[in-house]
Amino acid sequence: MxxxxxxxxxxxxxxxxxxxxxxxxxxxxxxxxxxxxxxxxxxxxxxxxxxxxxxxxxxxxxxxxxxxxxxxxxxxxxxxxxxxxxxxxxxxxxxxxxxxxxxxxxxxxxxxxxxxxxxxxYPEDSAGSLMTIEFVDLKKQMTVKDALEHVRYTGTNKETIYTCYVIDQFRRLEGIISLKDLVLAPANTIVGDIMDTNFISVHTHEDQEEIAETFKRYDLLSLPVVDMESRLVGIITIDDVVDVIEQENTEDFQKMAALQPSEEDYLDTGVFPLARQRIIWLLVLMISATFTGGIIQKFQNSLQTVVALTFFIPMLMDTGGNAGAQTSTLIIRGLALGKLEIRNIFSVIWKEFRVGILVGAILALFNFVRIVIQGFPVSVAATVSITLLITVILAKIIGSILPLIAKGLKLDPAIMASPIITTIVDALALITYFNLATWILGI
Amino acid sequence: MxxxxxxxxxxxxxxxxxxxxxxxxxxxxxxxxxxxxxxxxxxxxxxxxxxxxxxxxxxxxxxxxxxxxxxxxxxxxxxxxxxxxxxxxxxxxxxxxxxxxxxxxxxxxxxxxxxxxxxxxYPEDSAGSLMTIEFVDLKKQMTVKDALEHVRYTGTNKETIYTCYVIDQFRRLEGIISLKDLVLAPANTIVGDIMDTNFISVHTHEDQEEIAETFKRYDLLSLPVVDMESRLVGIITIDDVVDVIEQENTEDFQKMAALQPSEEDYLDTGVFPLARQRIIWLLVLMISATFTGGIIQKFQNSLQTVVALTFFIPMLMDTGGNAGAQTSTLIIRGLALGKLEIRNIFSVIWKEFRVGILVGAILALFNFVRIVIQGFPVSVAATVSITLLITVILAKIIGSILPLIAKGLKLDPAIMASPIITTIVDALALITYFNLATWILGI
Structure with missing residues (x-):
């Protein structure tokens, strides 16, 4: 502006x-x-x-x-x-x-x-904290004419009048009716006869992520919230749910990048909170990566014999990490959108195994040719390329299993993303590499 | 069920x-x-x-x-x-x-x-492909009573009747009016007097990502779509926009994990399409990682003198990659949600520089102590730890600059995520490492 x-x-x-x-x-x-x-x-x-x-x-x-x-x-x-x-x-x-x-x-x-x-x-992120109390309530004995009169009389300061809620004398929710149905029905129709009793509602303590799922699944504009006695206490409207959807996505993006989730805007967050959000995971992952270093240490004699082996470590680590990140991202996203379930685990593993062979073989072939052209011995090229193939297959399988296991353990699958997968795959890649080298190069 | x-x-x-x-x-x-x-x-x-x-x-x-x-x-x-x-x-x-x-x-x-x-x-992902033609149109001369009559008469098979569109004789959009306003207004009010002429509309070729932004920003339930002559040709409703939001998020998740975006569900996608979605980026990144190997090759004499230097390569690479991924994710997400602009680039760099010093110093200190305890010479511990500090700072700065530059070049910032950042940071980390080693260890 x-x-x-x-x-x-x-x-x-x-x-x-x-x-x-x-x-x-x-x-x-x-x-x-x-x-x-x-x-x-x-x-x-x-x-x-x-x-x-x-x-x-x-x-x-x-x-x-x-x-x-x-x-x-x-x-x-x-x-x-x-x-x-x-x-x-x-x-x-x-x-x-x-x-x-x-x-x-x-x-x-x-x-x-x-x-x-x-x-x-109400707990943060619960239905109670999302809902509003400005809704139109009707009684089922009302005629459509009375109901519209009531909407007209009370509707001015309601957040939505497009869904009206039919309650009994104890404020228990009996049905819902859309303004569309009221407007389109003959004036003397009884509300109780045309209201929808197959409605969806949630409890005040329901988690906002579940609520967003419900809105998406049923294409809702609003959703009634009831207490333990089925009394209507509020409604949730789609505009607030759209914010929840983005918030949940942001949380997943952050977890998948080894960040502690934070709802605060980047520009409004100070240096210390930003550092705090990052340091824990960095420390944990750094310590884990130390084990990978330990593997190299264990095989230092092989490395001193054929120093060329060292040159390919970054490529093997990066490619393994990327291959695993691709798979884990697809699986995490599939789980988040409800398109994948734990019961799919075997078909996922089988699929990833085949994708891994295909992708790994192309990468390995490309790599083999490159290494030979660069003048390294064929035995070195073979060691690197076979390691690459095995690494990619392992990365694909681990990248698919871990998020599914996390889901099974009721953990958030999003933590089983690139950073952790990379750390694990790195270690496996190097173990494969040095064992193959010992065997093929006879060192 | x-x-x-x-x-x-x-x-x-x-x-x-x-x-x-x-x-x-x-x-x-x-x-x-x-x-x-x-x-x-x-x-x-x-x-x-x-x-x-x-x-x-x-x-x-x-x-x-x-x-x-x-x-x-x-x-x-x-x-x-x-x-x-x-x-x-x-x-x-x-x-x-x-x-x-x-x-x-x-x-x-x-x-x-x-x-x-x-x-x-209509192009896929355009307003034209999202819109529907089932809306209620009114004329501004109508009274509220006539308008409600018209809604009742034509509304049954409309996708939404909650926003009505006021058009002139050439079907040009003149105003919008909510059913709420119609229901709450006195029967003899003229529609033209109470309609909202400050409405928001989009063109048929507008991109769906922009449309989702508009819905989120203005908390809309529906949005009119007009052609080049300002004639009303359709409307877009919030339920379809919620799907667009999830689709755009999925696309970002995929791009950030070095995948070619695909809208197909994982379980419905065959092995070959899945492999195709992944191979190109893996190849590109693998070739890039080769340069990192080249750096090691160049410094192979140093490595042969102090073989212990090799042990810390995985830790340096992983930590640098993770530190960069954290920052780039925050920046990409901030840009996607419209909370960050290119003009913030200098305050972002300055902030990341300070976060990098803070986080890097903690990691370096921790690392220094560990390496000394493990029995390596203090000079090696110092080389590794200083490299770590510099790597983290560089990773934070690169992770923040690249997505912002991509945005400035009208590219999708999401491609400047973990995989590319990791590859670049790896190379910089190793260059820093070996130069420091040469200098500190005198090799």
């Missing part, structure tokens, strides 16, 4: 600025506000129409939200908060320091304070 | 089976049908109620869709197809062999045949 807010403010051209901001979406305005210092942030934020302000506030970073919360008066802050959807308010409160939370709870009515405290207690 | 369909069929208990299937969602029924041979598939499919059948058909694999298409009579197939949403039909036709497509086009009315052919021509 090429709007120079500071120019407008310096020239005190507030009307001009208002007009420039008016056609923008809240998320775009939030992006502009992100760059402002606290004084200008407050000036521009106060300029926004009430309906827009809530959307903009939701999209601001916690840093800017905190600034606004501290600079606004109690009454003003109260008005902003009142306009937020309940789930956005909870997300915001979760990120605020204690003094801001206190300031807000102090001014909230008793009932709301209780509800907020209850929601803040 | 533990339903033994074969038992029901063998006992000719068709009513029992119908009752067992009735409460299931289409995707769950499709999963059950996936396991059946062609004869039983047809038996069970014919048993399904018409409304359910279309949903089940959409969720079947192309293999089973093809079986049904070939076994069904012309009229029967026509009826299945008529129930499909237009975008699902196009997805299905895209996967079918020529004889099935012919069979369907032969029986389609002229207008539909033209439309199908036009849609089949």
């Amino acid at each position: 090429e709007i120079n807010v500071l120019d407008y403010i310096q020239n005190r051209n507030f009307n001009g600025l208002k007009q420039r901001l008016a056609p923008l979406q809240p998320v775009d305005i939030a992006e502009i506000l992100e760059e402002l210092d606290s004084r200008n942030l407050l000036i521009v934020f106060r300029m926004l129409p009430k309906e827009t302000a809530a959307g903009v506030f939701t999209h601001l970073s916690s840093k800017q939200q905190e600034v606004l919360s501290l600079l606004s008066g109690d009454e003003e802050l109260r008005q902003i908060i009142d306009e937020l959807f309940f789930d956005d308010m909870i997300d915001y409160l979760e990120e605020m320091p204690a003094n801001v939370v206190k300031k807000i709870l102090k001014n909230a009515p008793e009932a709301e304070r209780k509800l907020i405290n209850q929601f803040l207690k | 533990e339903i033994n369909v074969l038992d029901y069929i063998q006992n000719r208990n068709f009513n029992g089976l119908k009752q067992r299937l009735a409460p299931l969602q289409p995707v769950d029924i499709a999963e059950i049908l996936e396991e059946l041979d062609s004869r039983n598939l047809l038996i069970v499919f014919r048993m399904l109620p018409k409304e359910t059948a279309a949903g089940v058909f959409t969720h079947l694999s192309s293999k089973q869709q093809e079986v049904l298409s070939l076994l069904s009579g012309d009229e029967e197939l026509r009826q299945i197809i008529d129930e499909l949403f237009f975008d699902d039909m196009i997805d299905y036709l895209e996967e079918m062999p020529a004889n099935v497509v012919k069979k369907i086009l032969k029986n389609a009315p002229e207008a539909e045949r033209k439309l199908i052919n036009q849609f089949l021509k």
Whole structure:
């Protein structure tokens, strides 16, 4: 967005600025506000129409939200908060320091304070922490006409009115009905007759990853959340689930690169947290790689006899690591998307064995020719190439087995990715290499 | 789903089976049908109620869709197809062999045949290939009452009625209005007065990755697609975009593991296609790793003097590779999610430089102590540890620069991941190592 807010403010051209901001979406305005210092942030934020302000506030970073919360008066802050959807308010409160939370709870009515405290207690990444309370509830005795009347009367500040929830006197969920069905049905139809009783719902403690799976599998727009007594306590909407999907993917990317998962944006993360996120795995893997060094040490006599053997160690290690990483990535991704199960383990191993032979043979052949052309003895070329073939096959099999075993042990398969596979395959490659060398070259 | 369909069929208990299937969602029924041979598939499919059948058909694999298409009579197939949403039909036709497509086009009315052919021509991964034509269009002169009447009249077979599109006489898109706004507005309001003219739309040739970004950024449920003359030609709905998001993530996972991207499921892919997906990058990386071998060859005299130097090569290579992979993954992911831009390059490098010093120093210290304890000379321990520190810093900087440069060159940053970074860092690590060794150990 090429709007120079500071120019407008310096020239005190507030009307001009208002007009420039008016056609923008809240998320775009939030992006502009992100760059402002606290004084200008407050000036521009106060300029926004009430309906827009809530959307903009939701999209601001916690840093800017905190600034606004501290600079606004109690009454003003109260008005902003009142306009937020309940789930956005909870997300915001979760990120605020204690003094801001206190300031807000102090001014909230008793009932709301209780509800907020209850929601803040749901475990992170659970259905409870994802859901919102702004939904439309109906009774099954209602006619479609009454139901639409009710939607009209109560729907203004609901997060979605496209799915309505039919509850009994104890607030137990009995059925769901889409606004589409209500709008398309004759006015005197009874809601109970056309509501869907084969609905899918989740419990408050369900994990967000499962919830995302459910949305994807059934192409849902929203999903009701019930408590232990089957009472409807909230709904989850697709926009929040899309964020969960990206978050879960990010977590997998991080685990697969030997990083401790973190939800914080890179640019907002300091040097020390970034280092902490990386050091543990690097240390573990470094120590593991020491064993690989130990293998070389054990065979140092062979190496001193035929020093040329050393030249091919990097190529063997890298190719083995890459071959294993390819396979483990495909398997991890297949498991994450539900396209692969542990029961497929034998067909996967058999497939990878054949792929390994095919790919390994091509690489080995290419390599053999290259080494001979470079003037090394055929026996050395043969040793390296046979090692390469065996390494690639082993890499493919290990890369497929380990993620599946992890899944079987209820661990996250994503940790069985390139870094660990590489370390294991390196060791196996070198053991194969030196044993073959001893045998073929007779050293 | 533990339903033994074969038992029901063998006992000719068709009513029992119908009752067992009735409460299931289409995707769950499709999963059950996936396991059946062609004869039983047809038996069970014919048993399904018409409304359910279309949903089940959409969720079947192309293999089973093809079986049904070939076994069904012309009229029967026509009826299945008529129930499909237009975008699902196009997805299905895209996967079918020529004889099935012919069979369907032969029986389609002229207008539909033209439309199908036009849609089949949109580039894969474009807005055109994602969109559907089942949307509700309104005129801005309508009152809310007329509009709701129109929705009721035409809405039954629309993919979504939750966003309606206001078009002029030339079908140019003038505004959008949500069903929520229509339902909540007084009956005599004019649509043109309450429609949103600040809407977001895309062109038919827009790439699906951009479209997914737009949905995520603006929390959309649907998005209108217009042609070059701003005429509304279709809409894209969130359920298809969720699939695109997962597809784009899969593509990134694959590229980052040196695989040619493929959309096919692992279990459905044969050994040869799998090998083809992997061999090119393995070859390229293997040849690159040869240079690393060349570095060792150049310094073979040093190695023969101090053979202990060889023992630490795997550890240096692995740690460098892992350190680089961590950084490149964070940067690639940040770029993919739009949280990082090329303009951040200098702050990223500066941050990674400091993280590299911190992490590298810890690893180097740990390593130094270990090597000395193992009984190697302090000079060797120092050489290895200083190399490790420098390698980690270099790995962090290279891991951050290369994806950003790729982005700047309009290449996909995902190719600058672990495999390439590892190869480059390996070479740099060894050059550092041997030069340091020559200097410190005086060889």
